[in-house]
Amino acid sequence: MAECCTDLPDECWELIFNRLHQLHHSHLESPSLSCKRFLSITNTIRTSLSIVDPTLILLSSLFNRFPNLKSIHLNLVDQDLNRVVTDIATSSLNIETLDFVSEFLPLESFKILGSRMKNLRVLNCSRLSTMCDADLIVIADSMPCLEDLDISYPDNFSFILRLDPDDVPGEVGVTDRGIEMLSSKLKGLRKINISGNLFLTDSSLIALSTNCIHLAEIVILDCSLVTSNGIEFVMRNSMELSSLSLQDIDFDRLDDYSICCAKSISTLEIYYTVVPDEYLLLLAKADIPLKRFTLHHCTGFTFPGISSLFNKHQSLEYLSLTGIDFLTDGKMSDLSRYLSALVMIRVDRCTNLTESTFFSLAKNCPVLQDISMAGTNVGGGGRDRATNIVKNSRLKFLNLNINQNLTDECLAKLASVCPNLEVLDVSSCRGITENGIAYFLESGSKIRKLEINHCGGIKNIGNGLELSELEVLGAARSGINDDGLMVIGSRCCGLLDLNLDGCLGVTTVGLKEILTNCERLRKINLTACLNMSLDMVDWMLFSRPSLRTIILLYSFLPFESQRKKFLHRGCLVV
Template identity: 65%
Template sequence: MATGCTDLPDNCWELIFNRLHQLHHSNLESPSLSCKRFLSVTNTLRTHLTIFVPTAFPISTLLNRFPNLNSIHLSCFRNRDLDLGGNIHFRNPKLNLEESLDLQRITMEIANSNLNLKSLSFSGTQLHLESLRILGSRMKNVIILTCSDLRTLRDNDLVVIAESMPCLEELDISYPVNDFGWNADDEFETRSPGEVGVTDHGIEVVSSKLKGLKVINLSGNKFLTDISLLALSKNCIYLTGIALWNCCKVTEYGIKFVLRKSRNLSSLSVDQIDFGRLDDYSICCARNITTLEIYTANFPDEFLHLLVKASIPLKSLYLDLCHHPSFTFSGISSLLNKYSSLECLSVVRTDILTDETMSALSHYLSSLVMIRLGICNNLTESTFFTLAKNCPLLEDISMEVTNFGGGGGDRAIDIVQNPRIKSLNLESNQNLSDECLAKLAHVCPNLEVLDVSSCKGITEKGIAYFLKSSSKIRKLWIVECGGIKNIGNGFELSELEVFGAARSGINDDGLVAIGNRCRRLLHLNLNGCQGVTAVGLREILTNCEILKKINLTRCLNVCMATVDWMVFSRPSLRKIILSYSCLPSESQRKRFLRHGCLVMSEETGVEP
């Protein structure tokens, strides 16, 4: 006789749900909604939480709900701009009173929780020193602190960080805004550098108190000099990574000192440095360098030959904006021949690379996993086919702003499949055609990420070719592709999670097709799609049952009544972004927020 089966204990359910979570992050939503017990079990699996400031409710309930959180990210998305270099700037860098008080309250709530945090981020916000002291005294195990894009960052902030979090191993203080609204130069001159930004003194304090520091990002701190590098190299003997972009006062002397004294250094990211002034002794001392990122630098062949001679364990090499006249094919060929085990390679903005030279170099790249060849105008799709054939481990290819589609495919070359390729970025290739996309689809049958934004020559026909062959697509961007109004019919896109169609030709018919075929869609960007109305949105919201974010900025045919319907008809929605001129009232916003959906303007939101 069959015996009764007792229910599984919680630890068994946790193993099951954890496995589901590893397969796909949305797999826990259905179990968590089925019963309170499963909700309790799935809550224990969450380890990261992002909190947007200001919030309309205390976060202590969330902190109690997820007892195993080890990472929290606090962020303000207010009045953000991106410059051409991709750096964030704030049109109004100071937090308003509501944001400032809310941030202080949230920091104290985190400090008063019983969480065992390992990682904490204040990116885009502002530090409150007293609450930070309290938090540091109670969160003894925080080893990663991210303070990038802070509204203000000064030496006294670093002193508090160093004193309150002595176990830090990774510190990011990159690109502080430090904009006090001063217009008169003489007013600025009355302030010492330490009052308006981070100086060498602040870094000296950090290096003396954080002896276990391993990784630090100093990018964008304009007052720092070689003195900071000397202090870090002398005091932080475990230092493995340092980033120094846009630190205009750092010189070759400081770089040489770091290479000679920081014997554990494995990653170096710099710009505006004349590498022609480095010597072979400095390079030979850097025995553990695996990642080298060099931007806007004087980068002659002589330095490449020093790298060859040094025989360092290089795995990742990024050479961007390298315009030195003696940076030649001979130098890069010699380097790649030496480091045939290279896994990541980026060469941007150079004319020395052609389809012929890349064909020769590809024989040295058999171990390559990622390659970026951006803004190399002499490269066509022929280079892509060559890489796909000769680099069997290649997973990620970026060839934005090249001559892709410019006729290289007409040359006699074997077009073979490479099932390892998962990601392809062809952004801003004006000559890319539907016929070329059909060939690419044949080469990449297992593609998961595709970006063809600003490729004005393609239509839905070319996208349909690709999607039919690559049904595993998870992320697709067709931004500013006005010729694409639809993504085709008749085939399921069961894996698509992120669809960026801003300023494309997508209309209601296109949304109907997306709703019918992309049931696991999470993020949808329709910014500037003039053909979108409530008709198409109803189709999306009805069929995409786990949709979380949607951007409707500049969708002029979408009214507040439609937004109201969206919030209350699709419980999974967490964020709707609208034009500034089409915002809900304060009472409506709070009502939406109580329902779990944040409705915000383009100025305070981030595009999905």
């Protein structure tokens, strides 16, 4: 291939490979193996990297291979984290984003990292077990240019268990004092997520709003000591605030004037809160550029309240109305007339909504791309209610998870509306079979991700032409068996990720078809497949060398020596 196009400059090849990389990073494997020139070009394209096991990797050579890495994700055991962060810090990389999963913050290596990586802007260290004020001070001192920080949901339960009369809160969790010191040092902070930090009060919000004058986004969920006073202060004083996520706030105590002050708010997310109509009316009257709005399991408002809000803000692009009992098909039809700019909508757990709502949204929202109706009543609308069906060629994503009344007949009608669908999730819809799925997988199907988990009535995905676009198939605890795998192997040559967790009818007979025909397969989940064993891993890797991850039943996990052997062959077995 390279010999035929030697006159094509590297810049052109880089554009081509970038396009492949946007589809999926694995698409670069084949060209990178074809010649040294292509290998060199594809290495420079990669900007993100995940490291899950550094024991067999010479990180310095890895970082030299990908010199343009900007984002690194670490998911490591604690003893590896300090070493890997130090290796990153002493490399020639210039990273901007670090995201890691661990139990603690590697303080010493973070100090080195901060002194070397001057352009580090984004740090995600959520769900640590030992986050405390001292950690925040190290972060602030080491990384003074941080703009985006996530310290959400530390393991507060373990903190509480460790508390005794002599314990100081700042030593076992993040407190107002830690946030005050952090905000005084990180003047350029624009985004912060402090959710789940149980010791924080309004004082933290006041400090952030006062010290970080460019604060644009703040997420404050599950902070029980934060009140409307703190929210009010932020809305009045953070002039660049554009995104606010909050929970369990007393809106009756929120000053009307604070809403008028928040002139830049484009994203407002409210969770588990009593939201009176009066507040929605104030939002409707406020001159704010609202684009994204969420009411997640909220109460206290009525249909006229949200109707007035949507009537005023008809430029909404994202809307989530989760768990709202009073919404019906008729009311959603009325609301949809105000939502012509909508790109994405979530109406999960609104149990009175049926397929009629889907048809209304598809008809009245011409640029809509993503609909989620998980846990609703799609399929329960009756045959006579599916009228005025209009195609919407822009719809790409459809989530119908946990719709117990969904039938094959209803799926056929939905399929006729969205001919260009790319992602379909019908997990836990126990009333459907492969016949219903077939309507979405007919000739010319563009579906690249299909989730049929917990669908015992689906034995296969039906016969037909090759499904060259399908890359991800989630079939955990479905009815898929060896016969079904033969069908999948014959139709889905481009499959990258296959989840067969709990598919008891799967044996080596069906796997042979998959491993033989799916030449790009990178990940397979065989958890709770009782006919599988660790002894089969060698055979699987020999049959399909493209495999990078194999997930087995816990009792089949390899010994350390075996795991290292598999890693030497490029596959993580867990």
